Amino acid sequence: MSRSIVVIGLWWCLVVLVLRAEGLGVNWGTMANHKLPPKTVVQLLKDNGITKVKLFDADQSTMSALAGSGIEVMIAIPNAELSAMNNYNRAKEWVRRNVTRYNFQGGVTIKYVAVGNEPFLTSYNNSFLNTTFPALANIQNALNEAGVGDSIKATVPLNADVYGSPESNPVPSAGRFRPDILPQMTQIVQFLGKNKAPFTINIYPFLSLYANEHFPVDYAFFDGVSNPIADNGIQYTNVFDANFDTLVSSLRAVGLGDMEIIVGEVGWPTDGDRNANINYALRFYRGLLPRLAGNKGTPLRPGYIEVYLFGLLDEDIKSVAPGNFERHWGIFKYDGQPKFPMDLSGQLQDKYLIGAQDVNYLPKRWCMLKPDAKDFTKLGENINFACTFADCTPLGYGSSCNTVDANGNASYAFNMYFQAQGQKDTACGFQGLAMVTDQNISQGNCNFMIQIATTSSSTRFAQFFGATLFLLFFSLL
Ligand SMILES: *[C@@H]1O[C@H](CO)[C@@H](O)[C@H](O)[C@H]1NC(C)=O
Ligand SMILES: *[C@@H]1O[C@H](CO)[C@@H](O)[C@H](O)[C@H]1NC(C)=O
Ligand SMILES: *[C@@H]1O[C@H](CO)[C@@H](O)[C@H](O)[C@H]1NC(C)=O
Ligand SMILES: *[C@@H]1O[C@H](CO)[C@@H](O)[C@H](O)[C@H]1NC(C)=O
Ligand SMILES: *[C@@H]1O[C@H](CO)[C@@H](O)[C@H](O)[C@H]1NC(C)=O
Numbered sequence: 001m002s003r004s005i006v007v008i009g010l011w012w013c014l015v016v017l018v019l020r021a022e023g024l025g026v027n028w029g030t031m032a033n034h035k036l037p038p039k040t041v042v043q044l045l046k047d048n049g050i051t052k053v054k055l056f057d058a059d060q061s062t063m064s065a066l067a068g069s070g071i072e073v074m075i076a077i078p079n080a081e082l083s084a085m086n087n088y089n090r091a092k093e094w095v096r097r098n099v100t101r102y103n104f105q106g107g108v109t110i111k112y113v114a115v116g117n118e119p120f121l122t123s124y125n126n127s128f129l130n131t132t133f134p135a136l137a138n139i140q141n142a143l144n145e146a147g148v149g150d151s152i153k154a155t156v157p158l159n160a161d162v163y164g165s166p167e168s169n170p171v172p173s174a175g176r177f178r179p180d181i182l183p184q185m186t187q188i189v190q191f192l193g194k195n196k197a198p199f200t201i202n203i204y205p206f207l208s209l210y211a212n213e214h215f216p217v218d219y220a221f222f223d224g225v226s227n228p229i230a231d232n233g234i235q236y237t238n239v240f241d242a243n244f245d246t247l248v249s250s251l252r253a254v255g256l257g258d259m260e261i262i263v264g265e266v267g268w269p270t271d272g273d274r275n276a277n278i279n280y281a282l283r284f285y286r287g288l289l290p291r292l293a294g295n296k297g298t299p300l301r302p303g304y305i306e307v308y309l310f311g312l313l314d315e316d317i318k319s320v321a322p323g324n325f326e327r328h329w330g331i332f333k334y335d336g337q338p339k340f341p342m343d344l345s346g347q348l349q350d351k352y353l354i355g356a357q358d359v360n361y362l363p364k365r366w367c368m369l370k371p372d373a374k375d376f377t378k379l380g381e382n383i384n385f386a387c388t389f390a391d392c393t394p395l396g397y398g399s400s401c402n403t404v405d406a407n408g409n410a411s412y413a414f415n416m417y418f419q420a421q422g423q424k425d426t427a428c429g430f431q432g433l434a435m436v437t438d439q440n441i442s443q444g445n446c447n448f449m450i451q452i453a454t455t456s457s458s459t460r461f462a463q464f465f466g467a468t469l470f471l472l473f474f475s476l477l
Contacts, residue, residue: 024292024344025052025072025308026331027265030059031315033390033420034451036336038065040356041312044336045071047354048344054264054308056117058098068106074264074308075099076114076157077139079124082131085115091138092145100146110152114264115139118159118202120181123321132156133187140195153197156188157264160203160243163250171231172300175246176253186254193256201247202265202310205239205284209275210323217275222287234299240266240288245300261301265310267331270339272324274398278340285331285342293346316391316420324393335359335452360453367418367428368411370435382430383410386417394446401446408443415441419451 028041036044042065045053051071055062058075066073075098077085085091095113102108115136119128140154162185165174177185192199205220218225219239228235229242236242244261251257268284269276297303314330332338336356343349369379386392392413394401401412414434421427428434442448 023052023304023306024050024289025054025074025306026050027054027056027308027311028062029056029311029313029315029318030062031318032313032334033316034334034422034454036313036356036359036452038062040336040359042066042069042071044332044354044356045069045312047357050344052111052306052308053312054112054114056114063098063102063108066108067102070109072109072111074112074114074155075110077116077135079116079119079128082116082119082128082135085135085138086131088138088142091135092142095139095142095146099143099152100148103148112198112200112262113139113143113152113154114157114200115154117157119156120162120178120184121159122161129181129184133184133191136188137191140191140197144195149195153195155192155197155200155262157200157202160201160247163247165246165249171229172234172236172242172245173231173249175249177250189251189254189256189259193259198260198262198306199247199251200262200264201244203240203243203263204266205243206268206275206280206325207322208239208243210273210325221280221283222291223283236299238287241298244298244305248298248300261305263305263307266307267310267329269325269328270330271328271400272320272326272393272396276325276328276399282340282342286348289343290346290348320393324396324399327391327393332356334449335361361450362419362423362453364438364440364450365423366411366437366439366441366448366450367414367434368437368441369407369414370433373433378431379410379433382433383413386413386430390416390420392416401443404443404446408446411441412446412448415448419449422451422454 026045038061046069053066053071054074056076057078077094085094099110099113102110116128116132119132136154136156140149143149143152143154161178162181163175163177165171165176189199209215209217209220216225219237222238222240225237228237244263247261248257251259266288268281270278270281292305292307295304297305309331311329311331313332313336314328314334316327316334318326320326330339331342331353332355336359338353338355341350341352343351344353390413393399395409395412396402401408404412410433414428414430418428425436428436440448
């Protein structure tokens, strides 16, 4: 009797361990000029055993592609909609139209609603300071009222700049929320605690390195350092642990040290900065993924941590205000093809992930600077034009195309514009400076890309029709 209980107990532990080891999620952002069809992306997730996804909105086409997949989803309310959610009726409407509508067998497995995205970022100048908490409270209350509050939690993904340690004592155990937002943070954290909702934090070792040229490089990775940070007998050898534990201490300081913490974003970009490259990304993930799979946790929080990698795909129209690397966070390229070997199960089997299947590309045609172009007086302004409407970040210092010559620079810019415009003939003019070629003009590591084809009008109609049927079906429920 007691023995079978032990056996059942062990079995249960095993089940829990197995389930919990499946915790890895990814962020699926869609700020791309030519997007892969949502169905293709969902298949990509499934093919690679990714069971959790974090979105930045609740777009209908994304949601209908996710329906029936069994993938757990965090949907989101963009910052711009936070003030509208300060009205409870509006929040209820949001929940009805974007959450409960998908809540049926074969629908979408929504686990979380992200209320805003890093709303307290210092660069936002407090724009969302007073609207974030009321929006959070209204959304969770609306979820509760709709009867789904036990399984669907509202949370606020925050940037790690909401807390820190004093310069006089820069150790994780001295972590506190930023004094200027302490009242708001305390209110949010207490509300999350009351509703058994997790705290969601985005942690970026890459940004520590980017922001400070004296930052010890090894500390951004997980291979050990020669001079760890000593803190109450704990040796911190990487900034991920140190940062996470600074949050644990900040939560303790407001009396909620046991609150569940989700890492909403973590990753490493592969282009657009001297520290953004495939070798560093490989090194970062080879350190991070085995730790996550082994449920190692951090010194103050050993055990499983739910983590969402940032991100799934490169996004070529993301704002580059934070830096040129912003468009290169994907573990897959813009077209869903893997960039480097990666083992999401943390076993360090150096295999490439499975790429997106059946991707439709535009024809193999590139736009280039005419070899016999003579008058270069207008070249600069034409390159500027191209780079204003297309992504030229790989041309910058330390990036993949930084070593091409001046002509290559011009061709790169022209081609990016031409591809962004769907290879329209008129998009390869540049006042007579450019021409179309069917020769692959890529140079070394600098790939002159061919864009993916956006859906043709017939399939777009089919999709529209499908989506309409899908929605009709939902409205009937
Ligand atoms: C559903 O969510 C999207 C994305 O946040 C938003 O734009 C839309 O207004 C929401 N629908 C309703 C009815 O609130
Ligand atoms: C924040 O303030 C700075 C300096 O006053 C300004 O340059 C920036 O545009 C502001 N940002 C936002 C998002 O309002
Ligand atoms: C937020 O509310 C506080 C207290 O009511 C007020 O002093 C402050 O000006 C408000 N901040 C913003 C950015 O609206
Ligand atoms: C190519 O373009 C980049 C970005 O505009 C610039 O920094 C670089 O100096 C250019 N290289 C040459 C050789 O003109
Ligand atoms: C063009 O050449 C580059 C470098 O050799 C290669 O990686 C890329 O796949 C080629 N592009 C196409 C569309 O064939």
